[in-house]
Every structure is written in structure tokens, then in C-alpha cells.
Amino acid sequence: MKRLLTILSIVLISQINVFAQDQSAYFQVGTSNESIDDAINTVKTALQNSGFNVIGEYQPGNLKNLAVVCYTRPDLEKIALSFADRGSLAAALKVGFKKEGNSIKISMNNPMYLFYAYFIEGVDKHEKELAEISEDAKNALKKVGTEFKPFGGILDKKKLQKYHYKIMMPYFEDAEKLNEFASFEEGVKTIQNNLATKKGDTKKVYELIYPDKKVAVFGVGLLNAEDGEPKFLPIIGDENVAAMPYEIILQGKTATMLPGKYRLALSWPELTMGTFMKIMSTPGDINDTLEGLTK
Numbered sequence: 001m002k003r004l005l006t007i008l009s010i011v012l013i014s015q016i017n018v019f020a021q022d023q024s025a026y027f028q029v030g031t032s033n034e035s036i037d038d039a040i041n042t043v044k045t046a047l048q049n050s051g052f053n054v055i056g057e058y059q060p061g062n063l064k065n066l067a068v069v070c071y072t073r074p075d076l077e078k079i080a081l082s083f084a085d086r087g088s089l090a091a092a093l094k095v096g097f098k099k100e101g102n103s104i105k106i107s108m109n110n111p112m113y114l115f116y117a118y119f120i121e122g123v124d125k126h127e128k129e130l131a132e133i134s135e136d137a138k139n140a141l142k143k144v145g146t147e148f149k150p151f152g153g154i155l156d157k158k159k160l161q162k163y164h165y166k167i168m169m170p171y172f173e174d175a176e177k178l179n180e181f182a183s184f185e186e187g188v189k190t191i192q193n194n195l196a197t198k199k200g201d202t203k204k205v206y207e208l209i210y211p212d213k214k215v216a217v218f219g220v221g222l223l224n225a226e227d228g229e230p231k232f233l234p235i236i237g238d239e240n241v242a243a244m245p246y247e248i249i250l251q252g253k254t255a256t257m258l259p260g261k262y263r264l265a266l267s268w269p270e271l272t273m274g275t276f277m278k279i280m281s282t283p284g285d286i287n288d289t290l291e292g293l294t295k
Contacts, residue, residue, distance in 0.1 A: 023113040023160065025152035025269055026242055027138070029095070030145015032104040036067055036097055039104045043095050043144055047071050050140035055092065056206030058221045060244045061229030067097040068244055070206045070219055076133050079126050081213050083119050085173060086249050086256065088217050090118040091208055093137060096242030106145055109242040109267075111137055116160035117172065117266055123161070152240050153269030165265035166273070175256040176287055178248065179294035184214040187250045187294070191218055194293040201228060202293060205245045214252045219245040220290060227285035235278050236268050243267030248290050255294045260286045 032039040044054045047069075056070040070092045080091040093114070096107040111134035116123065119130070138148060155163065164171045181187035188209060195204035195218065203221035210216065222228035222245070229244065243264075248257055257263075260283025265271060 022154045022156045023116060024110055024150030024154045025113050025267065026096075026107050026109055026150070026240060028145075028147050028149040028151055029106040029108055029141050030147045032106060032144070033102065034104065036065075036099050036104055039097055039106060039144075040067055040069060043069055043097075043106065043141065046140050046143040047095075047137075049143075050136060052137065052140060055208065056204075056219055058203055058205045058245065060221060060238075060241055061225075061233055062223050063230065063233070063238075065099040066233070066238055066241050068205070068241060069095045069097075070245075071095070071137075072208070073133060073136075075129065077208065077210075079119075079129060081210060081215060082126075083122065084251075085120070086175060086251070086258070087119060088208060088210070088215050089247055089249055089258070090114050091217065092206060092219060092247075094242040094244070095141070096240075096244075098238060098241055105239075106141075107151075107239070107242050108137070108141060110134070110150075113155070113160065116157045117163055120161050120172065155269060163262070163266055165261060165271075165276075169265070170259040170262045172258065172262060174259055174262065176259050178255040178257055178287075178291045181250075181253045181255070181294075184211075184216075184250065184252055187253060187255055188216050190295075191216075191248060191250065191255065191293055194295075195220070198223075200224065200289045200292045202289060203245075216250040218248045218250075218293075220248060220293065221245045222286060222289060224289070227281065228289070232264075232279045232282045236264070236271055236275060240268055246286060246290065248293065257287065257290050259283060 052071045080087045098105045201224035205219035208217045
């Protein structure tokens with residue numbers, strides 16, 4: 001009996017250590033000598049063969065050396081929907097591509113980093129399932145590369161759940177309201193129509209719509225050369241390209257977005273204040289663009 005209790009204690013402690021460990025924002029999966037299009041197809045096939053659904057892809061800022069593939073899985077979507085405060089923003093995971101010379105650097109956003117930041121109250125209930133999804137995603141991409149070198153900054157669970165860049169900066173719960181509609185259906189139609197016309201030099205990368213839950217998430221490429229991805233990515237670092245695209249979430253009749261001063265800082269946690277000051281207008285520019293898509 002004592003031996004059994006000892007074993008159970010060891011297992012419990014090891015699980016706690018796994019969940020409490022520091023999380024890097026990204027993993028460098030590996031390098032490919034394929035063309036960027038072929039590398040994208042290889043990643044998509046690896047994800048689909050491992051039970052994930054590819055929901056979108058694009059080249060951020062229309063920059064030819066960058067690309068992103070977005071993916072999800074039904075069990076992740078179900079968990080995300082259980083978090084009332086914009087949980088579905090974490091349903092879309094991403095793989096980034098950056099061409100350097102004749103090779104393609106492939107990276108992924110760390111699912112657990114995102115989960116801890118966006119799933120706050122009640123995450124412990126789903127922690128084991130989320131860790132399994134994260135491992136499955138990494139295992140799927142091991143068919144593409146085997147490096148999995150952490151980069152982009154490291155934060156632990158506690159800091160991620162209370163993340164803000166600096167004092168007086170916004171938290172996850174400080175979402176910015178974009179518009180209020182007469183109905184959920186009107187909101188979906190308005191945003192879809194504006195994305196179809198590429199209003200504000202935008203591109204619909206993906207959409208996740210759950211009519212029964214009155215929740216919809218739109219991944220939006222910000223392509224305007226003056227104030228979009230072509231402007232801010234080269235400044236803050238396109239190594240973190242798997243942070244894109246930005247998102248609008250519609251819950252019920254209300255469309256919101258995460259503040260740029262939170263969303264960009266979380267995705268670039270090593271960003272210095274000096275560099276952040278170089279994109280002072282970017283959070284407001286993103287708000288204006290996404291607000292325009294809801295009008």
C-alpha cells in the first residue's frame with residue numbers, strides 16, 4: 001500500500017512539474033530545403049494525417065518570404081468553447097514559415113503558452129487534455145523537423161494567466177469592443193461580407209463559426225502597406241510570424257478584439273520598450289482596421 005501511494009505521489013508530482021514548467025512562446029521545428037509552397041503542403045499533410053484540421057493559410061503582409069498555416073482539432077474547439085471569456089481565440093494554432101536564402105525555417109506557436117494565456121479560470125480542469133493536444137501537434141510536426149528549439153521568450157503558467165506587458169497595460173480580459181449587432185447572424189454576415197471585399201486591405205485567413213453557441217472567430221490578415229503587417233512585422237521581428245493572423249471574435253451580438261498592447265506583447269514577450277515605441281500607432285491602427293470590418 002505504501003509503495004502504491006509512493007508511486008501515485010511521484011506521478012502526481014511529475015504531472016504538476018509538467019504543467020508548471022516554463023513555456024516558450026514558440027518552437028523552431030526545423031529547416032526545409034523545399035520551396036515555401038512545398039513546405040506548406042508538407043506541413044498541411046503532416047497535420048491532417050495526425051487528425052488536425054487545416055483551416056487557413058496566407059502570406060502575412062503579402063511578403064513572399066513569410067507564410068502561416070492555421071489548424072485546429074474538434075476536441076480543442078470543444079474545450080475552447082467552454083471558456084466564456086473569448087476562449088475560442090485559442091482554438092486556432094499556427095505554424096510559421098520564413099524563407100532565408102534557399103531554405104525555409106519552420107516554427108510553431110507553443111499551444112500550452114497560448115492555452116495558459118487565454119484559458120484562465122478553470123484551465124486546471126482541462127490541463128491534461130490540453131497537454132495531450134499540444135504533444136500531438138508537436139508529434140505531427142516531427143515528420144517535418146526534429147529541432148523543437150524554444151525561442152521567442154519564456155513565461156510560466158502563473159505569469160501567462162496574469163500577463164500584461166507593463167504597468168497600466170491591458171490584460172486578456174480588457175478586450176476592445178468593435179461593434180454591437182442586432183443579432184449574431186447579422187454580425188457574422190457583416191464581417192464575412194467586408195472580408196469578402198477585402199475592406200481595409202484585409203484578408204480572411206480562417207473562420208470558425210459555432211451557430212449553436214453564438215460564437216465566431218475570424219483570423220484576419222492585415223495587408224495594408226502603411227499600417228499593417230508589412231509595416232510592423234519587420235520592426236518587431238518576423239521570426240515570430242506564427243503569431244499571425246490577428247483575430248476578431250463575435251460572441252452573441254458583440255464583436256471584440258484583444259488590445260494590441262496585450263496581443264502583440266504576448267506574442268513578442270521579448271519586445272523592448274524601445275522597439276515597442278517604434279510601433280506606437282500599430283495597436284490603434286489594428287483596432288481601426290478590425291472595427292471597420294464590423295461596420
